[in-house]
Amino acid sequence: MDLRLTAQEEAFRAEVRAFLRDHLPDRLARKVRAGESLSKAEMEEWHAILNARGWLAAGWPREWGGPGWSAVERYIFEEECARAHAPRVVPFGVSMLGPVLIAFGTEAQKRHWLPRILNGQDWWCQGYSEPGAGSDLASLRTRAVREDGHYLVNGQKTWTTLAQHANMMFALVRTRFEGKPQEGISFLLIDMTSPGVERRPIRTIDGGQEINEVFLTDVRVPVENRVGEENQGWTIAKYLLGHERTNIAGMGFVIAAFEELRALMGRMRRDGRPLIAHPRFAARLAAIECELEALKITNLRMLSGHGGQSLAVPAMLKIRATVLRQQIDSLARQALGPAAAPFPGEGPRDNLALVPPEAARAAAIYFNNRKLSIFGGSNEIQRNIVAQDMLGRL
Amino acid sequence: MDFTPTEDRRLLAETLDRFLADRYPFQHRLAVAYREPWHDPAAWGALCGLGILSALVPEARGGFGGQGFDIATVFESLGRALCPEPVLPALMALRALMPTGRALDDVLDGSRQVALALFEGDGGIGFGQIATRAERRGGGWVLSGRKAVIYGGHVAAELLVAARHDDTLGLFSVSAGDARRLAYGMIDGGGAAEILLEATPAELMIADAEAVLGDALEAGALALCAEAVGAMDRAIEMTTEYLRTRRQFGRPIGSFQALQHRLVDLAIEREQARSITIAAAAALGTEGQSRAVSMAKALVGGAARRIAEEAIQMHGGIGMTWEAAIGHYAKRLVMLDHQLGDADAHLDRLAAAYCGG
16 A cells, blocks of 8 residues: 555656646636636647647557556546646547447447547537436437438437537437337437537526537438447447546546635635635535545545446546535635626626636536536436445345 | 555454454454453453554564554454454554653553543643643652543553643653542443542653654544444445345335435445545655544544444334444444544644644
């Protein structure tokens, strides 16, 4: 048992820091720190910077253009990126479809799609949820009927994050209509520029626009765009959810948010004293920090395989990390007091004397991040997974 | 970074677990933990014979361990077995004696029991409330004051007493026979004592002992965290098994989601408690020791109480009975928080540090 980083790992951390210092554009870091949304061009700019260094697809093996990092190196990279306020890598291509193709794709699919993820030719979105299939994902009804070398796809997807930027969507579709619902699902790669694809934005609770509805009407998808066997899509979906959950836990970002909160509490004053000098606030911050310190170790234990390989492990991590991030966001919102209320962009500019500009969106971020315990399999679904692991089938 | 226990510690845990399973089955624990002398003297001797105390002390002082992970290994096993032997007082006394030149052999082999008499009933962890006074008399010292809930004080032959002389907190040795001692059992098993000192003769061990006492307190708090993790493991195992086998409405109660989700929350609390205890064990003996131990004790205190309360609740009426093991685990898990600073006391210490306090 030894929690110290090896000399090699320390050197790696220094290398990442130097890279971020030299290559992360200030204007991007400032926006990320303030919780402002980035434009498509800005996200692509950051992807290109990482890709030029070979660091875009942190979890991919070397063979397919990943850096071949260990779990600890990936963690260090993520933590340093978050501390530097680097934009989060858009996960759909790099962290979600990439690993799926590497595990389940044909040689031709890997050779065609993987490089396009790295060089930014394709922007992927995820077509999973439907209006009638949320937590009960296997009940999805978007149907794909096979006709002379194509699937004809009809249905509706929803909560599709950043679909407004995407030219491609990986989707779960129903290809068999009898038997167990899980055994009639296939995994398709759908060209969003095909005739019959329509997107409609959904405005979120904080006023933002990141999610969409996607309507699919007689969309033709070539059979070679199916990943895995027909009706084996559920296996892929489960594999991907394991990946997605550890990704959602986003420990580096939780750490960065905590450090911002601590700085904010040193700056915001109440009754003439900084908030951090108020025992009640300081004790709340300390309780959060204890959970965070523990979660760092929990995360590393799980990444290094101490905690078993079952889906229960990332599920537990997802639950605690998302709730902790929400607690941090809630305390940041509280810290602003009455100054948290002005709708982002609408507050008087001279309030910035009271509220540091990087904290002005605290309430919006708090509301936006209520999503964390809902998406990627709600925390209740995660509890079902862990419970089954602990109790077995009853 | 490496989360694999060393081979030595793995063997230590295995040996200790086997010993405790053999010598400390639950019925035996129940028979000794609540009756004077509130432990099993024969088992104590055998435990020390295994070298359990030597594992808590570095080689330079006659042991074979003494690092944070050695302490954590021993106490996690003790926690799993709910063992009421006075190992915690021995650990704290050894930490206090380590910087003195004194040979530790008779303590390490269990023949001389020593307890650290630190606090006086105030729940805080600062030493400012310690009022016991030391005065010079003749060529030596006498102590006056009252020490409250001294773990292991009921069996100790020697008491290491924290007392003020002038403006300094010193550490003194008192022969237990010279002090008035009110021994009692505790609600979660095991024994303790009140120590009354009325011009009791004493020998000065360490003139300025604040740092040493702080270290003993923190090593003890780490041990309690590890003990809690071991007890949490067993409490969750028992609760899981109960949910699997207890039937109501024609089905196992573990098939009800209302209980499933609560069980999962306990497992998450336990993983967090284990992680923060690992962090504290790693920090022992480094400059981050105080902070890491306070973080661990603060987190573990809350997690242990929640696991205890939920374990009783999910066992229903059975959880309320004396004969069911779960209730005794629950009591230990709750009462651990009362020892060596509760979650609030340690949170306060962390919070004060934010402002350089």
